[in-house]
Amino acid sequence: MTQTGTWAVKVGLAQMLKGGVIMDVVTPEQAKIAEEAGACAVMALERVPADIRRDGGVARASDPEMITGIIEAVTIPVMAKARIGHFVEAEILQALGVDYVDESEVLTPADETHHIDKNAYKVPFVCGCRNLGEALRRIGEGAAMIRTKGEAGTGDIVEAVRHMRTVQDEIRRISNMQDDELYTTAKELGAPLELVKQVKREGRLPVVNFAAGGVATPADAALMMRLGADGVFVGSGIFKSENPALFAKAIVEATTHYQDPEVLARVSRGLGGAMRGISVSSLPEKELLATRGW
Amino acid sequence: MTAVSSPRSVGVLALQGDFREHREMLDQLGHYSYEIRKPEQLRDLDALIIPGGESTTIARLILSNGFQDPIRDFCASGRPVWGTCAGAILLAKVVDRLDRPGIEVMDISIARNAFGRQVDSFEENLDIKGIEGGPFHAVFIRAPIITEVRPPAGAIARLADGSVVAARQGNLLATSFHPEITGDSRLHSYFLGTGISIQREPRAPLPAGAPPELLPFLDASGRLTAWPTRDKLQRAAISYLAPRFDSGQRYSEREVNTLLDRHHTFNDSALLRRVLFDWGYLDRERDGSRYWRADGPAPARETADA
Numbered sequence: 261m262t263q264t265g266t267w268a269v270k271v272g273l274a275q276m277l278k279g280g281v282i283m284d285v286v287t288p289e290q291a292k293i294a295e296e297a298g299a300c301a302v303m304a305l306e307r308v309p310a311d312i313r314r315d316g317g318v319a320r321a322s323d324p325e326m327i328t329g330i331i332e333a334v335t336i337p338v339m340a341k342a343r344i345g346h347f348v349e350a351e352i353l354q355a356l357g358v359d360y361v362d363e364s365e366v367l368t369p370a371d372e373t374h375h376i377d378k379n380a381y382k383v384p385f386v387c388g389c390r391n392l393g394e395a396l397r398r399i400g401e402g403a404a405m406i407r408t409k410g411e412a413g414t415g416d417i418v419e420a421v422r423h424m425r426t427v428q429d430e431i432r433r434i435s436n437m438q439d440d441e442l443y444t445t446a447k448e449l450g451a452p453l454e455l456v457k458q459v460k461r462e463g464r465l466p467v468v469n470f471a472a473g474g475v476a477t478p479a480d481a482a483l484m485m486r487l488g489a490d491g492v493f494v495g496s497g498i499f500k501s502e503n504p505a506l507f508a509k510a511i512v513e514a515t516t517h518y519q520d521p522e523v524l525a526r527v528s529r530g531l532g533g534a535m536r537g538i539s540v541s542s543l544p545e546k547e548l549l550a551t552r553g554w
Numbered sequence: 555m556t557a558v559s560s561p562r563s564v565g566v567l568a569l570q571g572d573f574r575e576h577r578e579m580l581d582q583l584g585h586y587s588y589e590i591r592k593p594e595q596l597r598d599l600d601a602l603i604i605p606g607g608e609s610t611t612i613a614r615l616i617l618s619n620g621f622q623d624p625i626r627d628f629c630a631s632g633r634p635v636w637g638t639c640a641g642a643i644l645l646a647k648v649v650d651r652l653d654r655p656g657i658e659v660m661d662i663s664i665a666r667n668a669f670g671r672q673v674d675s676f677e678e679n680l681d682i683k684g685i686e687g688g689p690f691h692a693v694f695i696r697a698p699i700i701t702e703v704r705p706p707a708g709a710i711a712r713l714a715d716g717s718v719v720a721a722r723q724g725n726l727l728a729t730s731f732h733p734e735i736t737g738d739s740r741l742h743s744y745f746l747g748t749g750i751s752i753q754r755e756p757r758a759p760l761p762a763g764a765p766p767e768l769l770p771f772l773d774a775s776g777r778l779t780a781w782p783t784r785d786k787l788q789r790a791a792i793s794y795l796a797p798r799f800d801s802g803q804r805y806s807e808r809e810v811n812t813l814l815d816r817h818h819t820f821n822d823s824a825l826l827r828r829v830l831f832d833w834g835y836l837d838r839e840r841d842g843s844r845y846w847r848a849d850g851p852a853p854a855r856e857t858a859d860a
Contacts (some may be wrong), residue, residue, distance in 0.1 A: 262676050269675035272695045272735055276606045276639070279570040296653075298614035300570055300607065335666060336608055337696065337839050359672035359696070382673045509618075516569050516615055517591060519783075 265382030270404035273337065273359065273384060277301055277405075277491055280511050281481065282470070283497040284308050286326075288333035294498070297508030301337040303493065304330040309366050309413030310496035310535065313547070319367040321349040327356050339386070340503030344553050345371025351364070354383040360405070361385050363398075365552035366412045366495075375553065378402030388422045388472065390550055392430035393449030396459070397554075399466055400452040406465060408489075409550040410473015413496050415537030417474045417483065419550055424471055424487045435463045473550065476501075476534045478527050485518035501530035540553035562600040562746055563769065565590040567625075569615035571607020573590040575734040579742050586767045593624040594779075598769040601634040601746055604641030604657075606695070606732050612640055622657065629659045634725050637744045642728035643698050650701070660723050661704040664730075668699035668717075680731075681708040682720060687739050692719070692731035699730060726744045726823065765790045781825060788829070795826060796835040799847040810836070810845050821842060 280300025285291040291302045292461035306322040307315065321342050331338045337359035342349035344363055349370075353361050363376050365388050378385040379402035388409035395406045408427070410420030434445060434456060442460060446453040458466050471484030472493035481492045492515050494508075501507040510527040517523035545551070564580050566573040568589035590596060602625070604612070614618075616622055629635050637645040644656035648663035669676070675696055679689035690711075700718035703709045706737040711720035711729075720729040733741040764772055768790045773779050780797065782788050798817055799805065805813070807827070814823040827845075830836040837848040 262678050264674060264676045266677055268677055268693050268735070269695055270671075272677065272693055272732060273672055275572040275575060275735060276571055276608065276695055276732075278574070278607075279568065280608060280611055295610055296610045298570075298618075300611045331671075335653075336610055337672065354673065357671045357673065384672065472555075512611065512615070513618065516619075519592070519780075 267404070270384035271467055274386070274405035277337070278468055279516060280491045281508075281515050282339065282491070282493045283498050283508060284493075285330060285499070288329045290491050290499055290504070291330045291334045291338075293351060293505050294508055295334045295336050298512035299336060299507060299508065300409055300491070301339055302330065302334060303339045303341065303362065303495075304343055304358070305366075308499060309549070310415070310495040310500050311413075312366060313413040313538075313549075319343075321346070321353065321367065324352065324356055327353070327358065331357060340437075342376070343367040344369040345374050345376060347376045350376050350378075350383075350385075358383065363387050363403075365409055365549050369552050378404075383422045386470075388550070388553065389427065391426045391449075392434075392459070392465075393451045394554070395427060395465060395469070396449065396451035396455040399455055403467065405468050406468065407470040407472040407493055408484075409470070409553075410475075410539045411543075412473045413538075413548050414474050414540050414543070415476040415497060415500070415535040416540045417476070417480045418540055420471050420473045420475065420484060421487065423473075423550075424469075424484060424489060427465070427469065428488045431459055431464060434460050446452055474540075475511075478510045478524060478531075479512045480505075482518035482524055485515060491515065497535050500535035502534075506531050507534070510548065561585050561767075563588065563598060563767065564603065564746065565596060565770070566603045566605055567612070567621075567641070568605075569607075569619065569621075569761065570611045571605040572732070572734060573603075573605045574594065575732075576603050576638075576742075578821070579734050579739055583739055583742060583746075585746065588770045589783075590770075592619065593603060593621050594773075595770050596624050596628055599628075599633070601636075602628055604637040604644055605734065606639035606641065609640040609643040609652060610654065610658070613644060613652065613656050616644070616656070617654065622655070625657050629657065629726060632725050634727070634745055635659075636727040636729070637699060638729050638732055638734060642700070642730055645702040645726060645728050645742075646700075648745045650703070653795060658846065660726050660728055660730060661707040662699045662700050662718075662721050662722065662723075663702035664728075665701050666698050667696050668701075669697055670693065672696055673800070680711045680713070680719065685744055690733070690740065691736050691738060692729075692733070693736055694719075694731045697730045702726065764794055768794055773819060776817075778820070780820055781822065789833075792826075792829055792833055796830060796847070799836065799845075801847045803846065805845045807842055807845065818826050 282301045283294040283299045285302045339360040341362045341364040342360045384404035386405040387403040389395035408423035446456040468490045470491045473487035476497040513527040563586045566576045580587040644661045646664040647837040651666040707723035811823040838845045
């Protein structure tokens with residue numbers, strides 16, 4: 261019996277993306293540059309997070325025509341963002357044939373209480389998290405892939421590092437617990453008990469976990485891999501740099517050779533300027549994107 | 555799980571994709587598995603797997619890291635080589651919709667993303683020629699189809715509609731699905747065991763005292779070229795290095811570093827010195843002014859596998 265849209269094929273696509281770089285693109289031309297450079301997938305959106313941050317206003321899912329143009333331009337998987345809780349945007353993206361939906365805090369949330377019931381879709385979802393509880397809540401709702409939230413559009417890696425270290429630390433803590441301690445832990449994390457048990461059993465998240473939000477250089481990408489990321493999303497970091505094609509290739513090499521400082525030194529040379537960036541600590545609380553979602 | 559009489563050293567190309575899942579499968583079967591990111595690491599492997607992943611990405615990294623000819627030579631040496639999904643695409647001589655060259659060694663034609671987009675990815679049971687014990691549960695993810703099989707290649711599995719999804723050509727194996735993520739190790743055993751005879755090239759002699767599982771980490775002069783990530787191999791590396799220190803001699807820290815530098819190439823004598831001490835192969839004065847050889851390992855330390 262042929263079965264589509266199963267958990268195995270949803271999680272499986274994320275497993276195939278591991279060790280790779282997923283790049284934000286806003287036009288078919290950028291998508292081609294990303295594919296040529298070795299991106300393992302692209303995220304199609306109207307504005308990169310740095311521009312969303314600058315322009316303000318309401319950020320919504322992208323124009324289907326733009327998404328279709330990008331789907332037709334490349335052979336690698338195409339992801340697209342829906343607003344948190346906006347299940348109709350997600351249905352539209354599924355109908356367009358995107359390969360992964362990112363229910364993303366980078367867009368303006370549509371629902372302040374509920375995330376999308378992602379189990380109800382054939383298309384897989386990726387969601388952001390700041391800690392293990394948030395990651396497991398999203399997985400409970402059906403997310404087949406997790407990424408750190410970081411602080412998108414800043415080019416500042418500090419939040420992504422915080423979120424990745426927090427998740428890894430909480431996983432290590434649970435791995436060392438007695439079984440009878442898991443109930444209270446599940447309550448404290450606000451996470452489904454079955455998933456907490458699974459984390460203890462396997463010593464890792466039940467799905468692939470990428471780094472996102474603030475990756476701007478090859479060294480940033482390698483840092484996140486060293487901290488335990490399975491792969492890297494780069495949003496504004498590529499097409500807001502001086503030489504997008506060079507930056508894209510260098511970040512792809514750095515994500516493969518993250519343990520090899522000699523290769524990292526070689527690929528980091530002569531790239532020109534990285535994206536300008538904003539220090540997260542200089543941002544007022546209400547401008548932070550990572551605090552969206554729960 | 556079938557026990558193996560002779561554990562093999564199997565490389566998994568780790569440029570991008572699900573190389574960890576292949577390694578877990580090989581480890582379960584009792585083989586040694588290695589992540590391969592540089593061509594020189596291919597030297598002493600018994601077999602090579604090119605995993606699932608994004609074929610355009612892996613193809614670009616094969617080219618930029620100088621893997622194309624070394625993998626072709628590896629295929630020509632008669633040692634088993636298996637490509638799953640993206641890996642199968644890279645082994646095919648003819649590929650539809652790939653904008654860069656792969657390894658191009660198998661006489662098959664392959665069409666990328668042949669079933670549609672991710673929402674069309676599926677699971678299916680297959681009968682595979684040469685695999686006993688009932689149907690093989692196969693997961694297809696944005697999978698390719700083998701559109702043409704030319705001798706000496708032969709089809710070994712088809713879907714109900716006749717589409718070829720696995721093919722073999724001597725020591726080369728291509729599957730458009732992912733046996734590494736379903737927990738069924740029969741194809742991994744087939745790949746290494748009965749299905750394909752190993753015709754290994756004569757090996758360079760082992761450096762004195764080198765355990766075979768450490769070979770991918772040693773260069774021609776027996777120097778350690780990288781610090782393994784797995785605990786088992788770290789311990790093999792350290793017990794290989796420890797006898798370089800003479801019992802009864804006292805070394806300054808600088809002498810320890812100099813000696814270690816002669817036996818490794820990744821420029822981290824501090825790491826090796828610390829681990830030698832932590833694991834009880836070296837002892838030292840409290841102030842670190844003098845080091846000497848100690849008897850052996852202290853009780854096992856908890857080490858996370860990366």
